[in-house]
Amino acid sequence: MKDIEASDYQADADCDLTGRSTYEDFGLSDRKLEKRLLKVRRKLGDFQDKMYAHGKYAVLVCLQGMDTAGKDSLIREVFKDFNARGVVVHSFKVPTDLERKHDHLWRHYIALPSRGKFGVFNRTHYENVLITRVHPEFILGENLPDVQKVEDVDAVFWEKRFRQINDFERTLAETGTLVYKFFLHISKEEQRQRLLRRLRLPRKNWKFSPGDLDEREYWADYQRCYQDAIRRTTKEHAPWFVIPSDCKEGARLIVASILLQLLEQYEDIREPELDPEIKKHIEEYRNELKKQH
Template sequence: MQIEHYKVTSSISLKNSKTKEVIDNAEKELKVVRKKLGKLQDTLYAHGKYAVLVCLQGMDTAGKDSLVREVFKDFNVRGVVVHSFKVPTELELKHDYLWRHYIALPARGKFGVFNRTHYENVLVTRVHPEYIMGENIPSVNSVEAINDTFWDQRFDQINNFEKHIAENGTLIFKFFLNISKEEQKNRLFRRLNKPEKHWKFSPEDLKERKLWEAYQFCYEDAINRTSKPHAPWYAIPADDKPSARYIVAKIIYDTLKTYSDIQEPELDDAIKANIEQYKEQLNNE
């Protein structure tokens, strides 16, 4: 599998992008690569110089939650922290929109997973600009003030945010889980037909579904404006969940393996020279 095939390096058209790819033995292959990822995370933790930020975006039912569960299953719990960003709280609205994302960034040596991300601030709020009014921005006194210049500025801020954290040791992966409208319909039906899935359904899902084209435009524009060498987007065909999970895991693992400096640190020479002595001390207890 060529991971570069999924990376957005030029202008992308979501209308012409593949939403389904079926990989043979995807579940079996995922088990192999996620174990390797788990071991690599241990090395990353010991190395302590890089953090890894995994950003997951997609339409409702795209499979973000189950992807997190399956891809990171073999991680030491101390090495990965997952944040699911919901409607901003009262406290969060008292800060700029990037604040809650900045304070949730992973420490060096750890993976951070953003299940929905700072891009919600140029996706949901762009489809529903009235939500911006809750941010109490001094220069925005009406919805009419939320114009193209406003969005241009916000994209610049997001690009600068990612550039800053990348330059300071955070390796960024951004995945757009690209599902078809028909597959979303099928998954919503499953939520309604299975009592154990009812909790996942909200009537709001159907209201947002009516805005499918608006969301597709906003996603496409956001991806094209913000896919950079230091923070690339990957468009993942997501109609087949096992394949999508494997592709994401494979991209993360293969990319991290290119960082040859991620190695477990060597013992101090003085400690290394006395290892036999330390063993003897333990044997003589």
């Protein structure tokens, strides 16, 4: 298996989703992919411990994708070896009444990870330029002063919203949060098969909603909106990565490997040095403990 290079999946301002593969298994069985993931995620867990002790950076991992793209299971498998105190996962649903009384980024600001921790956004602030762009009537529920009707949600409105998102991420990067964004790219046929599985397996039934079928009618619209969002907001300080996700095991390995590769570049992230005065007496402390019963 070839090495996984982050640059092979990183998107640029000319990103074309139609030209991106949705499947990658590296010619390996699911079991072999899982074994490789185990090694990578253990290293990620060790890095997180070191980052927690260092306490000067935070990491924000943003996961976006169509329904059934595998976000939940990816989070479970990639971050399984993290210390629970070092990672916080937020899943953003339909905004509450309280959240609608604030700007569209407020609920994301208050969920950001503190220094030393990983934050994982399962669906993210990009919902504000994805589902609302496919369904602009949802914007009316935000009760904005300059939006009285759907026609007010025009190109100028979206330009402003993209600027706000870019400003948000730039501020995070400039104050010590490392931002990595992953689009889990699946095919429409793979989504159909996963929805059928939800209906076939009783333990998966609860995940199905008739609305999933309705949203499939907007597949092409969503793909265009994702592509535009990625093009407008992939930056050096907040890059997007397009992850082929028809094979869940392959997608998990790719995301974990990219994270590890990028984070290990921060050579300044290391455990703090022990206080010299304490270090000078380590042997004494050790001998004292050996005497105790």
